[in-house]
Amino acid sequence: MSPATITPESCDLLIEAGFVVPVEPHAVVWEDHAVAISGSEIVAILPTAQARTRFVPKQLVQRPGSALIPGLVNAHTHNPMTLLRGIADDLPLKVWLQQHIWPVEGAVMGPQFVADGITLAIAEMLRGGTTCVNENYFFPDVQAATYKHHGFRARIGLPVIDFPTAWASSDDEYFDRAGEVHDQWRGDPLIATAFAPHAPYTVSDASFERVRMLSDQLDVPVHLHLHETAQEVQQSLDQYGQRPIARLQRLGLINDRLIAVHMTQLTEAEIHLCAERGVSVVHCPESNLKLASGFCPACALARAGVNLAIGTDGCASNNDLDMFSETRTAAILSKAVANDAVALDAFAALRAATLGGARAIGFDAQVGTLEVGKQADIACVDLSALETQPLHHVVSQLVYATGRHQVTDVWIAGRQRLAERQPAGIDMAGVVANARQWRQRIVGLHPA
Structure with a gap:
């Protein structure tokens, strides 16, 4: 022809x-x-x-x-916390979290806080080229509905933590509600779920064992803060006689479903264990730098064969959702940490911010690259x-x-969500006005 x-x-x-x-x-x-x-x-x-x-x-x-x-993949964030941007800066992690963030969250957290914070975050992320997020916060039912409403791709964390919150009051309730949310969104083309036990210092062995069992049964990832600070590691040694990774290995969680976030305190043996078991590591350099938590050995992880992803963490500790800035920082910081100017080169950094994140959260068959047959x-x-x-x-x-x-x-x-820097279907002036209303409410709880 x-x-x-x-x-x-x-x-x-x-x-x-x-x-x-x-x-x-x-x-x-x-x-x-x-x-x-x-x-x-x-x-x-x-x-x-x-x-x-x-x-x-x-x-x-x-x-x-x-x-x-x-589209960039933000592999770890707490997007409702956009409404807490800047309320407790320049503090170490434990002081920031326990004396400032948790008390304010306890007073304001609820469905509307989550929906409004995520809407603000979606607008910010779209304007920064992010199309997919790995979310970790409370009220996952509201999170999922909000992301779906705006046509945004997300894996929603199902929270597990050893104290009552506005979302759940007991271990059983956390797991019961997690099951309900998972079932509601099973098979959705944009929304999926993961278990999100907060951290080794806030989750018991019994809860971790339930997470592992359900993760295996449902074939969903486990999204976890891990080895974030030296204090966390020492606390685990004092309480369990093991470093957190060793404890999680004992509990069966060091596997290819684990999304390990931060990982600033690692031995060479732990790096190779993660590589052998298929663990994905999410590098959040700007949050780690700001909270002086330590340095993730991103280059050593990548060279060992660990899948490396990039996340911003939440706006309360970063203080933005800028994946371009985060990727640049990750690339430059890795060179200083490795004392090697060729560490995490530009192609590898962009790969971590796209395909690495998609692989970490189990979306790599759909997104993370531009290929025929993949989602646009x-x-x-x-x-x-x-x-x-x-x-x-x-x-x-x-x-x-x-x-x-x-x-x-x-x-x-395939649907245009940002055109000439304007997010589709989002009233930008209304989002800003709403954020200012939340500021007035939060100021009364946490004076500057």
Whole structure:
């Protein structure tokens, strides 16, 4: 058949861009390429000239000065805490958490606090190119409904902690309610669940054993703060005669379902254990730096074969949800910690912020790369700005020079969620006004 007789294909959306960074294959950048989307899926990635011949799109988006990247995956955060941004800064972790955050949370936490905080977070994340989040907070039912309402992809943590909260008053209630939320969202295309036992110092052996059993039965991940501080490790030695990782290994939790967050206090043997057992580690460098918690050995973990992801942690300890900033910090900090300028290079850092996060939370079959058959979760980044000129190396500019303000467009499952920096379906003025109302309420509980 001659080219003249080929019938063009229909697609819902064709995005033409100066560059496409697929992440997989690794260390590849395609110039003057287009991504074709039908429904929620990527159906082709090809040179723009070929795309114009092959496809007749219902919608055409042209971004000649921009790069298309997989939507960033924030692999650990507490997004309702956007409403607590900046209330207790410049304090060590235990003081910050136990004397400030927990008392305020106890007074304000509830369904509306969670819904409003997450709505604010979604708007911020979209404007920073994030399309998927691994959430860890209370009222997971409200979290899931809010993310779903805004078409945002999320794995929702089902909280387990050894003291009463507004969400649950006993161990049995935490597990009963976790089961209800899991069942409600089973099979949803955007929302999934994980068990989220808070930390080794707030969860008993008995609860960890229940988490392990249910994680195995339901085939869901376990999302856990682990080895965050030297104090946590010493407390475990004093109480259990074991470091936290050894305790969790005894309880059967060191496996390929574990999403271990922070991991600033690691021995070489613990690094290799994580590699052998398939543990994913979420590196949250800016929160760790701000709370002086320690340094995650990101380079050593990656070189040992551990899947490395990146998270912002919550806005109360970061104080933002800026994955571009977090990825840059992760890359630069890893070089200082490893005393090696080639540690966690730009391609590896971007991979950790996309595919690494998707793998950690079990979404890598759907997202994390730009590939045919995957979900169209895409961020468009304008690289034509003065701050990213001259453009010698696209991925170096994305990691080391680009700011989140250069994200212009975002798609999740093929639907545009950010257009010209405006989140779809979100009343930005209303979100800001609502945040100010929460500030007035919280100020009365926690004077500056």
